[in-house]
Each structure stands twice: as C-alpha cells, then as structure tokens.
Amino acid sequence: MLLLQSMWPLPFDVYVLRFRTGSEIAPHTDPVSIGRHFRCNVVIWRAQEGGEFVCAAPIFASRRIKLFRPDACEHSVTRVVRGTRYVLSIGWVRRSDSLSARRPRSS
Numbered sequence: 001m002l003l004l005q006s007m008w009p010l011p012f013d014v015y016v017l018r019f020r021t022g023s024e025i026a027p028h029t030d031p032v033s034i035g036r037h038f039r040c041n042v043v044i045w046r047a048q049e050g051g052e053f054v055c056a057a058p059i060f061a062s063r064r065i066k067l068f069r070p071d072a073c074e075h076s077v078t079r080v081v082r083g084t085r086y087v088l089s090i091g092w093v094r095r096s097d098s099l100s101a102r103r104p105r106s107s
C-alpha cells in the first residue's frame with residue numbers, strides 16, 4: 001500500500017508492504033533511470049517463521065532495519081512459512097551519481 005510519494009525535495013515514496021503466509025520475493029534489483037536508489041525498510045511486524053530479507057551487501061542491517069541500495073544490490077525475501085510480515089518501506093533517489101564527484105574542477 002502506497003502511503004506517500006513525491007518528487008520534492010527529492011524523489012521518494014513510502015509504502016507499507018504486507019506478506020501473507022506463502023508469499024515471497026524472488027531475487028531482483030529495482031533499477032532507476034537516473035541516480036542512486038536508496039531504501040530503508042523497517043520490519044514493523046516479523047513473520048513467525050520465514051519472511052527474511054536477503055541482501056549480500058546492505059549499507060546497514062539489523063533485525064528490524066534494512067538500509068540498502070535496491071538498484072545495486074540484488075535482494076529477496078524468503079517465503080513466509082507462518083504468520084504475516086509487515087514492512088514500512090521508505091525509498092528515495094539521489095540524482096547525483098559518482099560521476100559528478102569525479103568531474104574535473106575548472107581552474
């Protein structure tokens with residue numbers, strides 16, 4: 001369920017995701033056309049069994065909080081075996097990319 005979406009002050013969205021028993025997400029990336037995609041997922045309700053977020057190189061990960069680059073790091077959610085999982089998912093895109101940092105200074 002989409003809660004909020006805006007292009008200002010930077011493109012962002014806020015979702016609540018519900019994973020019922022039996023649901024899962026296969027490995028994927030979430031590319032953006034320009035910039036770098038960041039996402040902070042807060043697991044507000046854990047499944048009783050399964051429903052684990054998998055990402056090889058998150059920026060930060062604890063039991064409840066997952067900060068990662070969905071465009072750059074393949075991620076997935078294991079099948080919810082028992083219970084329901086709820087996630088508050090906040091995503092944003094930073095338009096500047098690493099190339100702008102490398103732009104030569106005019107002097």
Ligand SMILES: O=C(O)CCC(=O)C(=O)O
Nearest residue numbers: 030041053070077087089
């Ligand atoms: O529910 C999750 O932990 C990850 C869902 C997902 O694929 C995403 O937030 O990009």
Ligand SMILES: [Fe+2]
Nearest residue numbers: 029030070075
């Ligand atoms: Fe994703």
